[in-house]
Amino acid sequence: xRAPFALTLAWREGRSSAKRLAxxxxxxxxxxxxxxxxxxxxxxxxxxxxxxxxxLLGADLRLNSxxxxxxxxxxxxxxxxxxxPKSIAGIVSTISIAVAPGGGVKLVQMRGVHGxxxxxxxxxxxxxxxxxxxxxxxxxxxxxxxLTQMGTRIGDTLQLGGMRFEISGVITNLPTEVSFxxxxxxxxxxxREMLDSTKLLTFGSIARYxxxxxxxxxxxxxxxxxxxxxLFRQSLIGFTTAREQAEQLAKALDTLTRFLGLVGxxxxxxxx
Numbered sequence: 001x002r003a004p005f006a007l008t009l010a011w012r013e014g015r016s017s018a019k020r021l022a023x024x025x026x027x028x029x030x031x032x033x034x035x036x037x038x039x040x041x042x043x044x045x046x047x048x049x050x051x052x053x054x055x056l057l058g059a060d061l062r063l064n065s066x067x068x069x070x071x072x073x074x075x076x077x078x079x080x081x082x083x084x085p086k087s088i089a090g091i092v093s094t095i096s097i098a099v100a101p102g103g104g105v106k107l108v109q110m111r112g113v114h115g116x117x118x119x120x121x122x123x124x125x126x127x128x129x130x131x132x133x134x135x136x137x138x139x140x141x142x143x144x145x146x147l148t149q150m151g152t153r154i155g156d157t158l159q160l161g162g163m164r165f166e167i168s169g170v171i172t173n174l175p176t177e178v179s180f181x182x183x184x185x186x187x188x189x190x191x192r193e194m195l196d197s198t199k200l201l202t203f204g205s206i207a208r209y210x211x212x213x214x215x216x217x218x219x220x221x222x223x224x225x226x227x228x229x230x231l232f233r234q235s236l237i238g239f240t241t242a243r244e245q246a247e248q249l250a251k252a253l254d255t256l257t258r259f260l261g262l263v264g265x266x267x268x269x270x271x272x
Contacts, residue, residue, distance in 0.1 A: 034264040035261060035264045035265070038257055038260045038261055038264060039257070039261075041257075042253055042254070042257040045253055046250050046253060050246055050250075053242040053243060053245065053246040054120040054121075054242045055118075055120045055121035056242070056245060056246070056249075057120075057212075057240070057241075057242040057245050058089075058117060058118035058119055058120055058121060058212050059089065059118070059119045059120065059212035059213055059214055059242070060119075060213060060214050060215045060221050060241060060242055061212070061213040061215060061221060061224070061225065061239060061240070061241050061242075062210060062211070062212050062213070062239065062240050062241075063077075063210065063211040063213070063232065063237050063238070063239050064208060064209065064210045064211075064237065064238045064239075064240075065208075065209050065235070065236060065237045065238065066207070066208060066209075067207075067209070067236075068209055069209060069211070069235070069237065070235050072231060072235070073231065073232070073235055073237060076228065076231075077211055077213075080213060081115075084214075085115070085116075086115075086116050086119070086214070087119070087213060087214040087215075088115050088211065088212070088213060088214075089113075089114065089115035089116050089117035089118070089119055089211075089212040090113075090114040090115055090117070090192065090209070090210060090211045090212065091111050091112065091113055091114070091117060091210045091212075092111075092112040092114075092192060092195060092201065092207060092208070092209055092210075093109060093110065093111050093112075093207065093208040093210070094109075094110050094112075094195070094200055094201060094205055094206060094207045094208075095107065095108070095109060095110070095184060095185070095206055096108060096110050096160055096161065096198075096200050097160075098146075098150070098158045098159070098160055098188065099158065099159040099160075100150045100151065100152050100156070100158060101152075101156060101157060102151060104150045104151060104152075106146065106149055106150050106185060106186070107184060107185040108142075108146065108160075108185045108186055108187070108188045109184055109185055109186070109187045109188065110160065110188050110190065110195060110198075110200070111187055111188065111189045111190070112190060112191065112192035112193075112194070112195030112196070113134060113135075113189055113190070113191060113192060114191075114192035115212075117212060118212070119212055119214045120214075122173075123141075123171055123173065124171070124172045124173035125141060125169045125170065125171055125172060126154075126169055126170050126172050127154075127169055130168050130169040131169075131171075133168065134168075134189060134190065134191050135191040135193070137166075137194075138163060138164065138165045138166060138190075138194060139165060139166050139168040139190065139191075139194075140158060140160075140165045140166065140167050140168065140188055140189065140190050141167075141168060141169050141170065141171050141188075141189040141190075142158075142167055142170055142171070142186060142187070142188050142189070143170065143171060143174065143186040143187050143188075144170045144171075144172065145186050146186035146188065147167070147170065149186070152167060153167070154167050154168070154169055154170065155167065158188075160188070160190075160198055160200070161198030161199055161200045162198065162199065163194075163197060163198050165190060165194070171187075171189065174187065218243075221241060225239065225241065
């Protein structure tokens with residue numbers, strides 16, 4: 001009787017070892033596959049960011065400040081606009097409360113647009129092609145989430161400051177922004193002239209001024225930045241090129257990739 005029992009015990013131990021070996025092999029396979037997939041994902045995203053660098057920024061160069069540009073910088077931008085009106089665009093951003101006809105209120109980011117923004121890429125809207133009508137009166141283009149949150153629809157009005165604006169459409173493909181400001185509220189686009197008319201840009205207002213510049217080639221862009229670097233610094237104006245923004249996004253992605261790689265390596269070790 002002892003021989004059959006010993007054989008049964010050995011068979012059970014062999015089966016248990018085979019299960020452990022199979023579990024080990026599956027863990028190793030998944031861990032290696034995860035590491036390979038992470039690196040492949042990073043490479044694909046970096047290539048996409050490089051290819052779409054200008055579209056992501058909307059221009060070749062962006063200038064930004066928390067106050068209005070000084071006269072020296074304003075004169076520089078005006079000279080570029082005179083030589084090519086389509087090479088300059090601007091946005092002034094501020095925060096306000098939008099009031100719906102039914103009494104609903106919502107904190108929103110107001111974006112006053114000037115010029116041919118975005119210089120690269122297009123603003124996809126619903127209905128189609130209403131972005132070009134933004135400067136034709138008291139009209140707004142909003143994020144789709146604003147309609148849901150305020151219970152409004154296209155054609156309704158919103159009160160901003162002391163003025164009422166018609167919601168003429170929604171933007172279905174919003175520009176990419178990596179910023180904490182996106183958590184403040186939905187974006188609302190109107191013309192710069194209408195934003196000035198609301199009287200919300202007064203002393204003490206929280207505002208951000210941005211100018212988007214198109215340059216014909218990288219060499220001219222670099223010369224422009226090098227020539228006016230000190231002027232921008234002295235005027236407390238930040239400046240970012242499309243290439244620099246792509247590099248910053250790639251660095252952030254590298255950090256995420258390293259973190260995920262450590263997680264995958266830890267899983268691999270635990271599997272072992």
